[in-house]
Amino acid sequence: MNTATIKTKIDVPKITATEQQLEKDSVYSTRQLNLWYGSNHALKNIDLEIGENEVTAIIGPSGCGKSTYLKTLNRMVELVPSVKTSGEVQYRGRNIFEANYGVEELRTRVGMVFQKPNPFPKSIYDNIAYGPRIHGIKNRKILDEIVEKSLRGAAIWDEVKDRLNENAYGISGGQQQRVCIARTLAIEPDVILMDEPTSALDPISTLKIEELVQELKEQYSIIIVTHNMQQAARISDKTAFFLNGEVIEYDSTDTIFSNPADKRTEDYISGRFG
Amino acid sequence: MNTATIKTKIDVPKITATEQQLEKDSVYSTRQLNLWYGSNHALKNIDLEIGENEVTAIIGPSGCGKSTYLKTLNRMVELVPSVKTSGEVQYRGRNIFEANYGVEELRTRVGMVFQKPNPFPKSIYDNIAYGPRIHGIKNRKILDEIVEKSLRGAAIWDEVKDRLNENAYGISGGQQQRVCIARTLAIEPDVILMDEPTSALDPISTLKIEELVQELKEQYSIIIVTHNMQQAARISDKTAFFLNGEVIEYDSTDTIFSNPADKRTEDYISGRFG
């Protein structure tokens, strides 16, 4: 496998010195976060600390607010016009809801991978180069390097290197999802958010992505929403269990799955509802 | 509860003497059924005998052909233009693929309940009266009786009796589903096919429908597709496990869930895939 080369090739993103580091090892800290879609109270008093270079899984039944929480972290949730929030989400020590906080900047630091693979209807190359290009990188040589590095990082270089100019919709769903991950890697984010990244994929593709997540966590902090409990158990370090917009339990994945503190967590994990 | 009254009110449908009864107690017998959607071989050599006054559950991972099989039983599958079949499906001893077999007639004997509640955009009353009306019953008094009987049979009479003239879309999803069941009961079918009838419903509505199925099986033969294994275990007498268009195992529900013969059945039931 080519995983060895990837690790040496991708630089660990440096956190610039100007950024204040309030809590050691904590990328995000969410404090008393509330969110409403119109009058629908979708997130209730969320308090969570997300650790650096860890995989944090978010589980819970459908509609409990997992995606909403994830999309709050890069402020994508604001694209829904009726959304209102209260509380704080600190990313690297700074509240992302601050008036002059640039969302575009936040989103270049925090990548996102979606439930359904969503490559742009462009060539694979242009998909990966999209991020660097919109941020002003035009030099073809640098772009070539970035594309290769990112595709290697997403463990898909060997499969697509001969068809970089083909439309990204011509490859399989699993490959598309890895291209989407590569697209995110291309701007060298600090955090990667993943919203059920394997739920539209076949078991083998799922396995590949899971392996990939394990590798990526060496360099990135990853937050992953999943409805598949086995998956959460397999790949995450910490797990948060959401129910009806609340965090019921947040602990190390081992604890959550072997010895949950809350009855509802146990019920959910043992498949009694959801 | 009003379940007691229902039982006494609904008559057991009698099978007319002209119908040949090849196999005792078997409503449907499927023999070497194959089905293709274009070139996609969706059902492969299916052999199944469906018993009378039993609940037969069909389980299996997504895309394995459960719905396809169910829709073959009332020939709804033929609405997809590219469909081709081979083999036989005998209903009450007669092959439904026979050239001069009337589908409309078949479908008046075999009711169907769908995954998503699909009442007609009419009043609740008109929904139930639809079937009798197309069969020529115009007498208002008889219709009134049928409507009440059917709604009672579907355990929803008390909830809707005061709003029979309201649009059926004004009630909750669970109620809608029971109205759809009542609509099917109104033409006094012999068999009821149900395709994941609770998958769009909340737990409480689900429970109600499950109870209802238990009651209905005294008078009807029921075939139910479900992705919820607990549900299959709870309500069915026999269970067929489908995988990739094949029947892997077909046995009494107890056997399937406690002591499956096939490794794949066991894997599926224990949640190892799907």
Added chain:
Amino acid sequence: MRYIEQEKVVRRMNGRMIVNRIFQGFFMFATALALLALVILLYRIVSQGAGHLSLDFLTNFASRFPDQAGIKAALVGSIWLMAVVAPTSMILGVGSALYLEEYAKKGRITSFIQMNIANLAGVPSVVFGLLGLTIFVRALALGNSILAAGFTMSLLILPVIIVASQEAIRSVPGELRDASYGMGATKWQTIVRIILPAAIAGILTGSILALSRAIGETAPLIVVGIPVIIQFLPVGVMDTFTALPMQIYDWSSRPQAEFQTVAAAGIIVLMVVLLFMNSIAVFIRNKFDKSY
């Protein structure tokens, strides 16, 4: 007791099937009738006008002698007209659609604009002619120039282009937008780099269909005051001109039977132009058929 008797059901079944057949036949007949109307219309016009078609017909100016009458001025005039209408209506149409779909907050103003567009689409073309006459021809003193007629036509087809563009923009999957925003792209970057490229096929298809409506519209041109006795080709947008439907109208309202033939030939030319534009639209639709 049982209410539904199977024997009765079976007995009635035949009648129901027959009713079904009869109505199926009726519905089919009605559909065929509509298609037949088109066939008769086309056959009539082709059989009447084909004899007059020749290269001369395309390269001659109109004449008082039917056998010398040609369509050059009208054909070139229509092309000039499109040269004004296409950019004007598309810039306005796509711009409005982008505003409504991407920027406007869903509120009273937006739904007012939206309702306004829907209503504008239903205003008869002759009323647009009155608008063009009052505003462009007289108030802005553009006279009966290509520009005045072009602006009138642009406004006439604007609602169609807006709605088609809105639909095309709306059908770009939200996931693509999300992906772009998720990478830190700004709204305008997302629009230019993701949304417009993905929607362009739909926009072009809709616009071409709208333009082909503009090329066949007669009433606004009459009201605006486009002349027909013209023996020259326009060289700029401020020139007077004539257009295909005007010329056809003139010919078809002449009493001599020979001019009916000329009019039919003119119609064939107009229909060929329309067919050409429609095939471009179909070509674009097929070529850019997206796989997302």
Added chain:
Amino acid sequence: GSTEEETATSGTADSTSDEAAALEGSVAGDGSSTVAPILEGLVEEYAAVQPDVQVTVGVSGTGGGFEKFVQGETAFSNASRPIKEEEAASLEEAGIDYTEFLLAYDGLSIVVNQDNEFVEDLTVEDLKKLWVEDGTSKTWADINPEWPDEEVVFYAPGTASGTYDYFNEVILEDEDIVESATLSEDDNTLVQGIQGDSNAIGFFGYAYYVANQDTLKVVTIDGVEPNAETIESGEYSPLSRPLFTYASNAEVADNDAMYDFMKFTLENSGEMAEAVGYVPLSEEDYDKGLADLEALK
């Protein structure tokens, strides 16, 4: 093709159209639909001589044409009757000096459907009886008891037309035209209407009758049939009349193209008038027109 005689007809041949250096420019005219066939032909011929001069001629009717002439939208205005006092006053107010040029004679033709076998001749009184609105519906039998008792269908030029004005002056005498009449500025509409209706009667310029004489039947008036002789001689009375064009003096003086086109018009309108079915003037009349034109230059 009538370009050959023009050197002969034009007395002052300082710059003949066909030898002159190619002109550029544009000329806009409008007005009478009666005069339009002459102008249409002239424009077509002139385009062959001076392809770079853009001549447009609208057909708004005499009155409609004068409206545009007053607005300064046109350089010349065709008329099938002499200019009215009000119109002249408006032109003066607008500061537009103009010159009247006579182009040809027309015989206003009364026509009926070809299937009409009974109407051969009508008197001026009959016309008046038929065309003036009196609140009753008119049948042929009202004119002649031997004629069928069927309702007459009327077609007439629109009120902005000189033809209508002329008919109004000599027949209607300022009374209302029958309400049921189809009025149209488009003489072709009238021709089609009369062709398609066996009880139709209508009137329009002689040229339109000539162009459609196979499908229409002309009625003699007090025994006189409209034709070249009767019209020129004035025997076809009271329905024969002169046709004009009115040119803006300033345009003739300042616009070479306008001058040239007007010259071409006067040199060729006799021949064109004959070709399209009107009656040409005498040579002297055309020469006088050309002299007037030269004077403006």
Added chain:
Amino acid sequence: MGTSVQDMIAKSNDKKSKKIIEKLIPFLLFLIASVSVLTTIGIVLTLIIETITFFTRVPFTDFIFGTTWLPFSNTEARFGIWPLIVGTLKITGIAIVVAVPIGISAAIYLSEYASDNVRRVVKPVLEVLAGVPTIVYGFFALTFVTPVLQSFFPEIKIFNAISPGIVVGIMIIPMIASLSEDAMSSVPKSIRDGALAMGSTKFEVAWKVTVPAALSGIIASVVLGLSRAIGETMIVSLAAGSTPKFDGDFTGSIQTMTAYIVQVSKGDAGYGTTIYYSIYAVGFTLFLFTMAMNILAGYMSKRFREEY
């Protein structure tokens, strides 16, 4: 590769120009979007201002109650709008009688019976029919339909209401068919399946389930068809004549509101005359008629969208 992409991004981002563009674009697009509103305002103002001038010369009550339209009279011009409205209604009435049964039948056939292949052929052909310029229909009415009708019914005049009425009907068939078909095919398939699964025939599904469910959409399509018929100009200008009549005769020449506007525009009246202003008054009346239809249609189709 030494520098990280994030560093390059931080360096190369020209934030100021980006911000200006982001601020400017919505404003520009708003201006563009307001053109359509300005157009409506322009239409309404144009019509109203000139109509008011008209009413300074002709009493309002004469206009809306009068049953004689005689603008060209020498002695006493009369401007009672009713003959033009009656002419318009004659055309519209015939058109609807032709178009509604055929259009809706075609819609039912396409949405309920036709196979995908048939639909794939028929729908584009209907689109072609919808794309034929009205001048062509007008020519067709005058040179084909009228003579054919006359050969069966000799009492029909060359200019009449029937022939253009029929042809306007043919013209709006595609519109009614395709909008009704849209309404019917947006009735969820699951509802149709529900009916089929009870043993309904296709006709029963269409008649008892789909059509009632899509009814307001179907009505909306008819109302829009009405609006188109009212506003149709060239067909009537060519084939219906120009005789404003307040009677019930369909075989003779009539005049519609649209045809009157065209007649005057072709030159029957100069700028500034009462007749000139009358086309705005007629245009305004026409505008009100079509607007009422459009609003009604919008209301109907909105109702329909809410149903399921």
